[in-house]
Amino acid sequence: MPSCRLLGPVSLPGYRLVFHKIGMDESGKCDLLETGYPDDVAWxxxxxxxxxxxxxxxVAEGPSYYTTFLDVVFK
Structure with missing residues (x-):
């Protein structure tokens, strides 16, 4: 996307990065899983x-793509 700008690293306490989805090409797809445990941190x-x-x-992501908005603290 032409307007994309890198801001930097971010952590999400209470989430884990999981590869529990299978794409149409049978490859693993990642997702954020909310655990509620503050010791779990997704980077x-x-x-x-x-x-x-x-x-x-x-359009680039395709019809099965969905968006979830999260509030994050960026320092």
Whole structure:
């Protein structure tokens, strides 16, 4: 997406990164699983993106793609 900008690393306490989904190509797909346990921490990278680019991202990801919005603290 043209407007994507790297902001940096971010952690999500109470989540784990899991590969429990199978794609149409039979490859593993990752997802964030909310555990509620503060000792579980998922690490990732935070990007910003203009809202105008979201429709193109939706097309690129395909029909089974869904969006979940989370509040994160970025330092």
């Amino acid at each position: 990732g990278v935070l990007f910003s993106m203009d809202e105008a680019d979201k429709p193109a991202l939706d």
